[in-house]
Amino acid sequence: MPNSNESIKKQDYGISRRNFFKGAGLVAAASAMAQLPITGNNIAEAATANSIDELYEISKDYKQFDQKNEVFCRWEWDERFMPRPKPTIAPGSPGYTVLDIAAGLAAWTVAVSFNSRFGAMSGNDGLFSWFSLGATQFPPKPWITEPREASQAIKRFAHDIGGVDAVGITTVDPRWVYTDWFHRATKESGKIELSLTADKPEIKEDGTKVIPEKMKYVIVMLHRQPFEMINTTPYAASHGATGVGYSKMANSAPTVAEFIRGLGYNAIPMANDTMLSVPLAIQAGLGEVGRSGLLISTIGPNVRISKILTDLPLASDKPVNLGVRDFCQSCKKCARECPSGAIPDGDMTTKGYNISNNDGIKKWYVDCEKCRIFWEENMGGVSCSRCIAVCPYNKPEGYWTHELGNKLAPIIGGGLVTIDDWMGYGKVLESEDYWKKPIE
C-alpha cells in the first residue's frame, strides 16, 4: 500500500499532465505547421466575383481609351510638356554613377533588342509581332482539347519558360481595347478594330489593326521585378528593375504566343499596347487596382504585366477581392512617399486629373503628368518606382511573416503601415549599399 505522501503526489500531479501535454503538443505542432515554407508571397485566399463590374463601379458613360492620350505618348506630341522640364540631377551624383547608369540601361537589353521597343509602342513591334516568328509553324490540324485542359497547358508552359510568375485567363472586354494605336517613335497612329469577319489578325494599308472577334481569350502574365533593385528607386539602378520586367515580358509573351501558333491558333503578344493591362489583370483574377493606380497583384505590386490574345478556347479565371482597396483607403504610404505628389491621399473618385486618366471608374486616379515630369527631372528620364517600393504589399517572396501581414492588412488597415515603417520597410536602399548586398 502506498504511503500518504505518494497518494498526495499522485493527486497533485496525476491525470491532467497527460491531457495538458496533449493539448499543448497539438498547439506546438500547429504553430510549427503554420510556419512551413510558403512558395510565393501570395495574398490570402480571396473572395471571387463573376465579373469586374461586381467589384468596381464602372460608369455606363465610360469611353474606350485612345493610346495617344497615354502620358508617355503625350510626351511626344502634347504642348503641355514643351519645353521639356530640365533634369535636376546630373550623372555622377550619388546613386547616378557610371555603375548605376550602366545597370539601369543594360537590364533593358532583351526589351529593346530585335526592334521590340519593349512592347510599349503600338503593338506588332519586333518580338511582339502579331505573326509567326518562325520558331513554330501552324500544324496541319489544330490541337483540340477541353478549354480547362488548354488553360492548364498554357499555364504550365508559361510557368516553365521562366520569367512568368503568375498567369490568369480572361476574355476580351471591348471597354479595355484602345480605340487607336500610337507609335511613340514614329508618331504614326491608326484605328484598332474588332472584326466579326476577319479570320486572322491583319494590318490594313491605312494602318488599321484588325483583331478577329474570335480571338476573344486573353492570357495575362505577371513578371516580377528584382526586389532589391526596385528598392534603390529613384536612383539610376532602379531603372534596371523596370528593364528586367520589360525584358522578361519580351522573352515570355512572344514565346507563349509562338507556342499557341504551334498548336494551330492565332496569337497576339502584347505589352502595354492594344489593350489596358490593369483591368484585364483584374478580370483574370490576378489582383486589384491600388491607390497608386497600379495592379496590387496576388504576388504584390512589384510586377509588370503582359498579355496574349488568342482564339485557342480557354477556361477563364474569376476576378478576386483581396481587400486591397480597403487597405489602400487607410494606408496612404505611396501617397506620402511619392516624390512628385502625383498620388492622391483622398477617397476614390470617378474623375481623373487629365486626358491620360480614363474617367468613369471609381478608383484612385494618379496625376500622371506630375509623375512623368518627375521622371524627366530625374536625370532625364530615369523611371521612378517609389510607389511600388514603399507599398506594404511589396515584400520579398517566401517568408510566412509577410504572407501573414498580407492576410491581416485589410483588417488592421493603417496601423499596419506604422508597424511597416517601424520595421524599416520601404526605405530607399542606397545605391552603394545595393551593390554590397550579399547574393543569397
Place this chain on the structure above:
Amino acid sequence: MAILGFILGVLTTGMVYWLFIREKNQQKWYTRILAIALIAWTVFTVSFVGTSVIEGVPQAAAVALLFFGIGEIILFVLLKRFTGSLKIQGTKSAQIAG
C-alpha cells in the same frame, strides 16, 4: 523553421507545465488556456523574429521582438497571477520550507 518551432513548442510546453500548472489546485480551465496561449505565443514570437533575422532585416526583428515580447510578458504575468507564486515544486528549498 518549422522543425525549430516544433522543438521550441515541446520545450516551452514542458517549462510552462513545470513552472505554472504542475499542481492539481493550479489546473483550472483558464490557467490551461493561458498556458497554451503562452506556448503558442512563444513559438510564434521566436519564429517571427527568427524569420526576420533570416530575411536580413534586423530592424524588423527588433520591432517584432519588442512588440510580441510585450504580449509574452503580459501572458507570463497573468499566468503567474492565476497560479499563485512561482515557487518551483520539489526543489530542495521548497522541501525545507514545507
